[in-house]
Amino acid sequence: MAAQQNEQTFLATYDPHAFEPIAVTVDIVVLTLRQGVLHVLLVRRGGPPFQGAWALPGGFVKAGQESLDEAAARELAEETGLDAEHGIGRVHLEQLGSYGGPERDPRMHIVSVAYLAFAPDLPEACAGSDAAAAAWIPVEEFGPFAAPEGEPDAEAPRPNEQGRRAGAHGGGPDRRPPDRALAFDHAAILADGLDRARAKIEYAPLATAFLGAEFTITELREVYEAVWGRTLHAGNFHRKVLSVPGFVESTGGTATRGGSRGGPRPRLYRAGDARLLHPALLRPDREDSVR
Amino acid sequence: MAAQQNEQTFLATYDPHAFEPIAVTVDIVVLTLRQGVLHVLLVRRGGPPFQGAWALPGGFVKAGQESLDEAAARELAEETGLDAEHGIGRVHLEQLGSYGGPERDPRMHIVSVAYLAFAPDLPEACAGSDAAAAAWIPVEEFGPFAAPEGEPDAEAPRPNEQGRRAGAHGGGPDRRPPDRALAFDHAAILADGLDRARAKIEYAPLATAFLGAEFTITELREVYEAVWGRTLHAGNFHRKVLSVPGFVESTGGTATRGGSRGGPRPRLYRAGDARLLHPALLRPDREDSVR
DNA sequence: GAAATAGTGTCTTTTAGACATTATCCG
DNA sequence: CGGATAATGTCTAAAAGACACTATTTC
Numbered sequence: 349m350a351a352q353q354n355e356q357t358f359l360a361t362y363d364p365h366a367f368e369p370i371a372v373t374v375d376i377v378v379l380t381l382r383q384g385v386l387h388v389l390l391v392r393r394g395g396p397p398f399q400g401a402w403a404l405p406g407g408f409v410k411a412g413q414e415s416l417d418e419a420a421a422r423e424l425a426e427e428t429g430l431d432a433e434h435g436i437g438r439v440h441l442e443q444l445g446s447y448g449g450p451e452r453d454p455r456m457h458i459v460s461v462a463y464l465a466f467a468p469d470l471p472e473a474c475a476g477s478d479a480a481a482a483a484w485i486p487v488e489e490f491g492p493f494a495a496p497e498g499e500p501d502a503e504a505p506r507p508n509e510q511g512r513r514a515g516a517h518g519g520g521p522d523r524r525p526p527d528r529a530l531a532f533d534h535a536a537i538l539a540d541g542l543d544r545a546r547a548k549i550e551y552a553p554l555a556t557a558f559l560g561a562e563f564t565i566t567e568l569r570e571v572y573e574a575v576w577g578r579t580l581h582a583g584n585f586h587r588k589v590l591s592v593p594g595f596v597e598s599t600g601g602t603a604t605r606g607g608s609r610g611g612p613r614p615r616l617y618r619a620g621d622a623r624l625l626h627p628a629l630l631r632p633d634r635e636d637s638v639r
Numbered sequence: 640m641a642a643q644q645n646e647q648t649f650l651a652t653y654d655p656h657a658f659e660p661i662a663v664t665v666d667i668v669v670l671t672l673r674q675g676v677l678h679v680l681l682v683r684r685g686g687p688p689f690q691g692a693w694a695l696p697g698g699f700v701k702a703g704q705e706s707l708d709e710a711a712a713r714e715l716a717e718e719t720g721l722d723a724e725h726g727i728g729r730v731h732l733e734q735l736g737s738y739g740g741p742e743r744d745p746r747m748h749i750v751s752v753a754y755l756a757f758a759p760d761l762p763e764a765c766a767g768s769d770a771a772a773a774a775w776i777p778v779e780e781f782g783p784f785a786a787p788e789g790e791p792d793a794e795a796p797r798p799n800e801q802g803r804r805a806g807a808h809g810g811g812p813d814r815r816p817p818d819r820a821l822a823f824d825h826a827a828i829l830a831d832g833l834d835r836a837r838a839k840i841e842y843a844p845l846a847t848a849f850l851g852a853e854f855t856i857t858e859l860r861e862v863y864e865a866v867w868g869r870t871l872h873a874g875n876f877h878r879k880v881l882s883v884p885g886f887v888e889s890t891g892g893t894a895t896r897g898g899s900r901g902g903p904r905p906r907l908y909r910a911g912d913a914r915l916l917h918p919a920l921l922r923p924d925r926e927d928s929v930r
Numbered sequence: 931g932a933a934a935t936a937g938t939g940t941c942t943t944t945t946a947g948a949c950a951t952t953a954t955c956c957g
Numbered sequence: 958c959g960g961a962t963a964a965t966g967t968c969t970a971a972a973a974g975a976c977a978c979t980a981t982t983t984c
Contacts, residue, residue, distance in 0.1 A: 368701075369660045369702060370661065372739070409739065410659075411660060411741075415739055415741065416737060416750065443736055446707060446752045447707075448707035448710075450702075450703045457703045459663050459700070459750065459752070461737045461750070565964090566962085582963080582964095583965075584947060584949095586963075588945090588946080588947095606962065607955080607956080607963085609957080609962080610962065611954070611956075611960090612953065612955055612962065614962085615964090627946095872975075874937075874975095874976085875976095877937065877938085878939095879973080881937095896983085897935065897936080899934090900933070900983065901934040901935065901984070902936060903980065904936085904982070905936060906936085921973085923973095
């Protein structure tokens with residue numbers, strides 16, 4: 349074909365700098381469960397713009413060197429300090445969506461490709477590279493997405509409600525509820541990530557990504573309760589999980605202890621080979637936001 | 640705050656050209672239904688690279704001037720020739736995902752933000768601006784994603800099977816099955832778009848976006864049958880659609896004619912106000928691709 | 931009138947959810 | 958032992974799907 353020759357000539361004279369530039373970044377919503385509470389990984393920005401503000405971890409895609417998925421995995425490893433062997437393989441990472449308004453960054457037009465990650469409870473693994481500080485922050489502290497809101501579940505106070513509030517406002521290290529304004533449009537990205545997470549554990553077996561290699565049905569239920577922000581019926585949940593083919597498979601073993609206040613030793617399971625849950629575990633009526 | 644001063648100094652000295660550039664494009668998977676067959680809008684590339692090959696319609700995002708959604712809407716209008724009043728409002732447009740491998744375009748590193756559009760049957764509206772030609776091509780002609788594949792529905796040949804094959808291979812204008820290799824990685828994007836479309840009409844009332852303002856239940860069923868590639872039980876589908884709150888609402892009228900070979904005049908409906916279908920219209924068993 | 935289609939009725943199976951019950955283990 | 962928890966059983970209601978049937982229209 350003549351097109352062949354055409355293309356070579358074309359490429360030889362092509363100047364990538366001829367265009368007004370757009371920068372591309374990846375930003376990651378990393379979710380984990382700590383003591384039954386859903387947390388998101390945030391970093392304090394070390395430089396302008398939004399210096400000192402909390403932001404999602406992320407960074408620029410290296411032009412010509414890496415794909416978006418690779419950039420996201422690299423940033424995730426850098427910001428969490430996870431090495432290749434130690435857990436990064438157990439983290440679920442998927443693309444969330446792209447955000448590209450011309451006004452979202454004061455420096456220039458920046459398109460951000462957002463990713464969503466589910467991580468098991470990491471042993472206080474934090475410490476960014478270029479970020480001033482990184483911390484797991486309960487998603488509740490960012491307000492409006494706390495619970496997807498049905499009735500405010502009066503009979504079911506969330507676990508650690510007291511402990512967390514006390515710890516956050518009073519005692520612990522400097523982790524007071526951050527100024528709720530995240531940098532850039534990261535609040536919107538976080539909200540989208542939470543929506544996606546809540547929807548996705550309905551039909552994909554990703555809740556297990558929050559847990560260790562072996563877990564009990566109760567621990568799995570606590571994942572759903574934390575992500576959805578509502579309590580579930582233990583008995584029905586148990587039977588339902590076991591009825592979904594390939595969701596979990598028994599290890600044959602049991603935990604070494606029962607509940608802290610008694611009870612039989614629960615059996616242990618590991619993630620099964622299903623990639624979709626069928627039938628799905630639908631959320632209890634989301635107040636029919638349906639119409 | 641001192642950060643204010645910092646940021647201004649910072650921005651004054653910031654040089655957007657300092658980085659190796661990445662270009663950003665939008666590419667759109669526009670789906671429509673023509674005579675009961677699912678079609679995708681493709682353009683023939685007028686220049687290199689991949690000159691002469693079929694590709695998804697799209698183009699570069701104008702740096703500093705438009706958001707991703709705006710760029711997608713602009714490209715969609717340009718490529719379909721749809722004006723603002725004439726239908727573009729009835730087109731559903733949503734972000735599909737981003738594709739950003741460094742090798743996907745020979746010119747430079749290009750990140751493409753893909754969009755998915757559902758359009759009503761446009762009156763042969765085609766004619767690109769910068770593209771050599773645009774055409775609606777049956778998605779089947781691109782092979783592996785034809786039907787999601789259960790058993791090949793032996794007793795239910797697809798509507799127009801004969802007519803379409805004959806028309807495409809023989810009679811009509813120059814629209815023979817294109818060289819199946821789409822430009823760039825557009826085949827993968829198209830496949831993802833079809834997956835999304837098939838999944839999304841399960842729980843969102845988007846099938847109506849393929850139809851006119853008023854439609855019959857049978858026409859709605861034909862949308863599902865075309866997108867899913869399988870026949871559905873007419874009676875059960877009918878009852879189910881009417882049982883989902885807010886999916887469709889009656890106009891009170893009926894069509895002026897019954898079926899072409901007889902039958903009562905069907906009632907007319909318009910899209911309801913639901914944004915999610917509950918309960919959802921789940922696909923008949925997808926051969927449990929579940930495990 | 932014959933054939934095709936719209937719309938409804940009926941029945942069975944599956945699933946969700948409320949609730950009860952039994953068994954096991956911690957202190 | 959007493960309380961808490963794991964796991965299972967039972968019952969009801971909702972939904973999915975197979976199938977039959979009636980009514981209406983076109984040719």
